[in-house]
Amino acid sequence: MKMENLIRFGEKFFDELEIAIYKNRDASVNIELNEVSTSALRERVVTVVRGVKDKKLGVSIVDTADEEKIKESIERAYKMAKLNKPDEKWISLPEPGKYRKPRKVDKELKEVSPDYFVELARKGIELAREEGIVVAGGGGGAEWRESLIINSHGINVSQEGGGAFFYIELVGMKEGRVTPGIFDFDAKLSLNLNVEEVIRKALQKVKWAFNVEKSKTEEAKVILEPEPISSLLTYALFPAFSGEKLVKGTTPLASKVNESISNELLTIYDDPLHELSINPVIADDEGVPTRKNVLVEKGIFNGFIWDNYWAKLQGLESTGNAKRSLNTGGISIGFHNVIIEKGKKSLEDLVGEIDHGYLVDGFQGAHSSNPDNGNFAVVANPAFLIKDGEVTGSTVFMMSGNIYELLPTLYEVSKEQRVLPFGGSMVVPAMAFENVRIAGK
Amino acid sequence: MKMENLIRFGEKFFDELEIAIYKNRDASVNIELNEVSTSALRERVVTVVRGVKDKKLGVSIVDTADEEKIKESIERAYKMAKLNKPDEKWISLPEPGKYRKPRKVDKELKEVSPDYFVELARKGIELAREEGIVVAGGGGGAEWRESLIINSHGINVSQEGGGAFFYIELVGMKEGRVTPGIFDFDAKLSLNLNVEEVIRKALQKVKWAFNVEKSKTEEAKVILEPEPISSLLTYALFPAFSGEKLVKGTTPLASKVNESISNELLTIYDDPLHELSINPVIADDEGVPTRKNVLVEKGIFNGFIWDNYWAKLQGLESTGNAKRSLNTGGISIGFHNVIIEKGKKSLEDLVGEIDHGYLVDGFQGAHSSNPDNGNFAVVANPAFLIKDGEVTGSTVFMMSGNIYELLPTLYEVSKEQRVLPFGGSMVVPAMAFENVRIAGK
Structure with missing residues (x-):
């Protein structure tokens, strides 16, 4: 044709x-x-x-x-x-x-x-x-x-x-x-x-x-595996990177460009042609070339992503982040392959260094997070109890808070990354946070 | 072919x-x-x-x-x-x-x-x-x-x-x-x-x-419009009619055949060829003839619905209630066109007879109901306040309870029925309950 x-x-x-x-x-x-x-x-x-x-x-x-x-x-x-x-x-x-x-x-x-x-x-x-x-x-x-x-x-x-x-x-x-x-x-x-x-x-x-232990209400070290951290960020943080939300005044990041939202351990970018990407598109859904867009570099928020419509409205250029819904035909701003930069220690070492803490393998309820202010309330399930550097059993707890208060407590990122086939694709390490408030269930 | x-x-x-x-x-x-x-x-x-x-x-x-x-x-x-x-x-x-x-x-x-x-x-x-x-x-x-x-x-x-x-x-x-x-x-x-x-x-x-009023925590008369009552029943009650749940021991109706679950105002049946049905199928997704299946007659629970597999396992016949998912190809037990029998009074009269009460136009959270025990917790929004027989403003409240405790408090059903294009189709009147515990928000 x-x-x-x-x-x-x-x-x-x-x-x-x-x-x-x-x-x-x-x-x-x-x-x-x-x-x-x-x-x-x-x-x-x-x-x-x-x-x-x-x-x-x-x-x-x-x-x-x-x-x-x-x-x-x-x-x-x-x-x-x-x-x-x-x-x-x-x-x-x-x-x-x-x-x-x-x-x-x-x-x-x-x-x-x-x-x-x-x-x-x-x-x-x-x-x-x-x-x-x-x-x-x-x-x-x-x-x-x-x-x-x-x-x-x-x-x-x-x-x-x-x-x-x-x-x-x-x-x-x-x-x-x-x-x-x-x-x-x-x-x-x-x-x-x-x-x-x-x-x-x-x-x-x-x-x-099999070995179920009760969790208590406390502040503790919590390691989030790639799947739970990606689901939490997908709903509580990533929508705030959208230029449409900047124009509409609904992103809490509006005044945060060049400011730290975490610490130097956190680097996030979107790049469909990253070597581990399973969504290697050269063009977005409007035919605009994709590129590497740095969102957060060593904790510093770098700026927003755009499709053609909202970028031009602001006198900017599309960053190649237009995604089309095949249900409605509508274009919205989204990611192709989000990479969270890896760290230096193995997940095994991260677990091994914890005297008392938790390893979380899944979050329920992440989709109800509010990206307009960063609030979230999730159930960690399955979650595993760590004692003296070893996993000793499983547990369930609630974690509620604000993503902009959680991110600065990041104290280590694993050197292993996993490729997640969600929303295009994501390449994500495990991330360890300290002084996380959890509520026993 | x-x-x-x-x-x-x-x-x-x-x-x-x-x-x-x-x-x-x-x-x-x-x-x-x-x-x-x-x-x-x-x-x-x-x-x-x-x-x-x-x-x-x-x-x-x-x-x-x-x-x-x-x-x-x-x-x-x-x-x-x-x-x-x-x-x-x-x-x-x-x-x-x-x-x-x-x-x-x-x-x-x-x-x-x-x-x-x-x-x-x-x-x-x-x-x-x-x-x-x-x-x-x-x-x-x-x-x-x-x-x-x-x-x-x-x-x-x-x-x-x-x-x-x-x-x-x-x-x-x-x-x-x-x-x-x-x-x-x-x-x-x-x-x-x-x-x-x-x-x-x-x-x-x-x-x-536009006229928002605070709701308080109280027991009051509540009229549920067709859309909210159908969403509540779809998630909290109807799955309990499934023969598969009877076999698996997960329906609270197992021992309730020929017993009342409400009162004589409540009659529910499934019939795709009912005059108001917008899903008039003569055969279910296994080719079994559909028929009128009475589920509740004047409050009395009449029995379960079946597909071919679960019926034969119990030595019974399919009631023509097999539904096929076009995503997985799998068959499950479901409804074609649920009818809730209408009453004698108009919705206007039902509202007119209430000195203090509520008219609910939508429920949020009905899908989290537990059909294995009938528990539900929903937010009524939009809901309207009724004073001296007239709607005076809108409000929001929580309604949590158990469907088997709510249904016996039914005191009137409207003569108007609406056709809802959900899950096949449903033909549903407004339903009025008394002494409903609500929690102001």
Whole structure:
């Protein structure tokens, strides 16, 4: 198909327009109660048209890449734009930019059958089937994505790539004791998933979890594993980096540029082409080149991230952080691959140096955090008690506070980072905080 | 396509198998901040294969109705079944039954363009644009569904039909006061949506909401509008009607058959062919005929609902309540169209008879209810204060308790019922309870 023809067709209606086509293929399996419960091959094509006429916006979505159907979709977007009121703040769609060199992609991910993951899942289930262990849930699969973004200012960028994942949830049941669900996972840009390691780690945590100890209300050292720290930051801190929130006056970071929000142990940046990224996009969803955006450097807040609309409104340039919802077609500001810089000590050493403290493996309720002020209230579960440098059992406690009070108490970051397949991807170490107020449950 | 050929192909691998094909078409729009933000035409085809060989289950999903692709999907389901362990409790897939006469469908819903809803949405926005009113959100659209369920025991049933919906969220902003989001909606089996009435009702509620009054901690009469009562019952009560929970020992209704759980004002049944239903299916997702299942009659609990698997395990017959997830392909027990029997008085009269009490238009947090014991804790918002038979302002309060203690305090049911497009559909009146303990906020 000649995409340029579609742009030309659209220019009969619009002053400027953008066409974005996404093709996704997912080969995956689910695990439930020691069995593989589904083998799925999902395919999806979505085209989003965004056009502007006299500053009036029209957005239409259609589940196809068929040329005639896209033309109809352009006409629908135009009918909608005509009826809308002008957005006087509208400036323009993005202009072309220079892209970085894309990463090499593993074509195996494009063709793999769900059968591959059926066997992988069976292997995981067999490895986990020790006495007193139930494989409560899990899954695995490969996603392959192709996208094309083109606009009437000359942007024309296509990308393809994929990744694979495997995760497991174990529950221990022994002598009347039932552990909470214990998760572990792996995610890679290839099929080279380490199922043995996932199961080994999960089994270790279940064994810890059998020995339940009460937590008390106190101030203590708390190590947050990559998954809980990333979920807490995702909801309590990261939205505050959005330029839209700066414009709207809803970020507590508005007056904090070049000020410390933590200490020199904390460095955070967004870079889809980081070597560990599993979301290596060279362009964002408006076709703007992605780049490395430093958010926090040695504790100092460096500035905000932007999409095209909010950046231009402020007289700035997009930082390449536009993300499109394939449900609504709408663009919002988001991350591609957040990296939290690693430290020097191993997680084992961090645990080993604690006389009395906690190692947290999961947070419940992080999504209810308030990024407009940084307040959070989460339940640490599963959490593990550390005594004299060793994990001695599992526990549950409440942790409520404010992310801007927690971050300065960071006293160590682990040298191991994990790749998390959430919100694009994240590369995150374990992070240790001191004097954390916890409430026993 | 000859579906029977696919069954014959599958019988080379399986002892018994089922193929279910779903085609959905959605034409819809979104509303954001006084504008139409998206016009969407979504189409989706999903085929789910379920096969059993030597009591080993295989389930595969593929996003197509293409015959060759379905054959591949059957082979994948077989590979998965081979690797799974037998489910010794498995008996068999359903046998054919007699279906009721399907309702006439409105073919307009199959062809309608999203453009139709762009105009409807603009009309709604214009009607709502009074001073101090913002149309914060909303949407409208038509869904058309076609399905075919066929199995190796001779079940072969196809269905088609659709419905349309429109909803709006208004926020009042006047003299520094901001109301909570106020919702109203309409849902029908035709395009004949009453936008004027939706806007009229929502505007009335915004006007009430401008005058905020403190609520106190007390026992009072509380009228729950259809939307909040349906969300509370959906999470706190209805799951307890599931036969699976009876088998697993997790329903508090296990020993309550033929006992009262409320009083003679409460009658609840599930019937997709009820005259007001917007989900008029003649077969469930296993091809079993649907029927009218009385759950509660004049307060007396009548018994449980079943799908094929759990019913046969108990030596019973499916009540036609199997619902399939198009994400996992899995079958669970659910409702098609729950009807709560109407009463004799108008909602206006119910309000008029209250000297001091509350009218609740929305609950937050109903999804955290525990159906295994009936406990709930919800925030009533928006809620309206009633004084001397009239609504005098809006308020917010907490309501926590147990559904089995709340239901016997029912003292009146409105004669008006609303059709709610949730979980299939629901037909629900307003329900008035006395001596309800509320906690001011």
